[in-house]
Amino acid sequence: MKKIILAALSAGMIGHGADAAAQSYPTRAISMVVPYAAGGSTDGLARIVAQAMGENLGQTVVVENLGGGGTMIGNQRVARAEPDGYTITFGNMGSLAIAPSLYPKSKFDPRRDLTAIGLVATVPMVLSVSKKSGITTLSDFVARLQKHGADVNFGNAGNGSTSHISAAYFMHVTKTQGMQIPYRGAGPAIADLMAGTVDAVIDQTVTMIPLHEGQRVTALAVASASRLPQIPDVPTFAEAGVPQFNMSVWNGIAAPAGTPPAVIARLEQALASALKSPGVRASLDKLAAQAPDEKDQGGAAFQALIARDVPRFAGLIKEANITVN
Incomplete structure (x- = not known):
C-alpha cells in the first residue's frame, strides 16, 4: 500500500x-x-x-x-x-x-x-521561366513542352515539395512531358532559374513576385481566381489557357x-x-x-x-x- x-x-x-x-x-x-x-x-x-x-x-x-x-x-x-x-x-x-x-x-x-x-x-503558385528561355507566354511554354519536352527542365525544391508536385501536375493536365531537377530547397532552384540553368520553376508568390518585379525571371501565370494587384501584368492560369491548374499552398x-x-x-x-x-x-x-x-x-x-x-x-x-x- x-x-x-x-x-x-x-x-x-x-x-x-x-x-x-x-x-x-x-x-x-x-x-x-x-x-x-x-x-x-x-x-x-x-x-x-x-x-x-x-x-x-x-x-x-x-x-x-x-x-x-x-x-x-x-x-x-x-x-x-x-x-x-x-x-x-x-x-x-x-x-x-x-x-x-x-x-x-x-x-x-x-x-x-x-x-x-x-x-x-x-499562397498561390506562379509558373516562371528564365529570361534566357526567350518564352513570354504560357501558351509558348506549353508549345515548347509539346515539341521539345525532353529538353525543357523544371527546377524544384526537392522531391515531394509543392514545386515538384505542381510541375508534375501541370504536365499532367497539359498532357506534356519535361524533365524535373530536384534541389535541396526552392532557393537553390530559383538561383539556377535566374542563371538560366533551368528553364522553369513553379513556386509560391513569396519568391516569384520580387523576382518578376525585378525582371530577374518572367512570370507566365498565377494560380489565383483573379489577377493579383501585386503583379497585375501576370494572367491567371485560366486566362492563359490552363484552367485545370489551380494550386495554392x-x-x-x-x-x-x-x-x-x-x-x-x-x-x-x-x-x-x-x-x-x-x-x-x-x-x-x-x-x-x-x-x-x-x-x-x-x-x-x-x-x-x-x-x-x-x-x-x-x-x-x-x-x-x-x-x-
Missing part, C-alpha cells in the same frame, strides 16, 4: 512539475525547423513569423533550415524531438500533406506524429505529438498575435500571402486541414502517377 501511495504521489509531482514548466514556458530560445534550404518561399514566411512570435514570447525563435530527403530530414527531426515546445516546425502542404505519400517507408504521419499549432498563410506551424496543451496554447497565442501585427500583415500582403480568417486560426483548424489533405494528395499523386527518384 505504501508503494502505491508513493507511486501516486510521485506521479502527481511529475504532473505538477510538467504543468509548472508549461506555465513558465518559454525560458530559452525556440528552434523553428524549416525542412527546406534557406532562400525559398517557406523559409521566407517562417522568418517573417518567427521574429513576430519571438517578440510575443519574449524569447528568440531561431529558424533552422534542414533541407533534403524530400523534407523528411526536417520532418523527422521535429517528430523525434522532445515534446517540450522548444522544437517546432514551419512546414507547408508539401512537407506535411504530400511528402508522407511519396515516402511511405519513412513512416512519418503528421496526423499522428505532430500537434498542429496553426495555419500561417495560403498552405503554410503552418506544428510541434511534436505529446507537447503539453498549455505550451501549444501559448504558441497558438503567439502566432495569433503575430498574424495581427501590422508589420506581418503588410509583409504577407506584399507577397500575396493570405493569412487565415480568425475562425480558421489555431491548432484544431490546422489539424483538420492536414487530416483532409493527406488523403487528398495521396489520390492526386496516384492519379497523376507522380513518383520520386
Whole structure:
C-alpha cells in the first residue's frame, strides 16, 4: 500500500512539475525547423513569423533550415524531438500533406506524429521561366513542352515539395512531358532559374513576385481566381489557357505529438498575435500571402486541414502517377 501511495504521489509531482514548466514556458530560445534550404518561399514566411512570435514570447525563435530527403530530414527531426515546445516546425502542404505519400517507408504521419499549432498563410503558385528561355507566354511554354519536352527542365525544391508536385501536375493536365531537377530547397532552384540553368520553376508568390518585379525571371501565370494587384501584368492560369491548374499552398506551424496543451496554447497565442501585427500583415500582403480568417486560426483548424489533405494528395499523386527518384 505504501508503494502505491508513493507511486501516486510521485506521479502527481511529475504532473505538477510538467504543468509548472508549461506555465513558465518559454525560458530559452525556440528552434523553428524549416525542412527546406534557406532562400525559398517557406523559409521566407517562417522568418517573417518567427521574429513576430519571438517578440510575443519574449524569447528568440531561431529558424533552422534542414533541407533534403524530400523534407523528411526536417520532418523527422521535429517528430523525434522532445515534446517540450522548444522544437517546432514551419512546414507547408508539401512537407506535411504530400511528402508522407511519396515516402511511405519513412513512416512519418503528421496526423499522428505532430500537434498542429496553426495555419500561417495560403499562397498561390506562379509558373516562371528564365529570361534566357526567350518564352513570354504560357501558351509558348506549353508549345515548347509539346515539341521539345525532353529538353525543357523544371527546377524544384526537392522531391515531394509543392514545386515538384505542381510541375508534375501541370504536365499532367497539359498532357506534356519535361524533365524535373530536384534541389535541396526552392532557393537553390530559383538561383539556377535566374542563371538560366533551368528553364522553369513553379513556386509560391513569396519568391516569384520580387523576382518578376525585378525582371530577374518572367512570370507566365498565377494560380489565383483573379489577377493579383501585386503583379497585375501576370494572367491567371485560366486566362492563359490552363484552367485545370489551380494550386495554392498552405503554410503552418506544428510541434511534436505529446507537447503539453498549455505550451501549444501559448504558441497558438503567439502566432495569433503575430498574424495581427501590422508589420506581418503588410509583409504577407506584399507577397500575396493570405493569412487565415480568425475562425480558421489555431491548432484544431490546422489539424483538420492536414487530416483532409493527406488523403487528398495521396489520390492526386496516384492519379497523376507522380513518383520520386
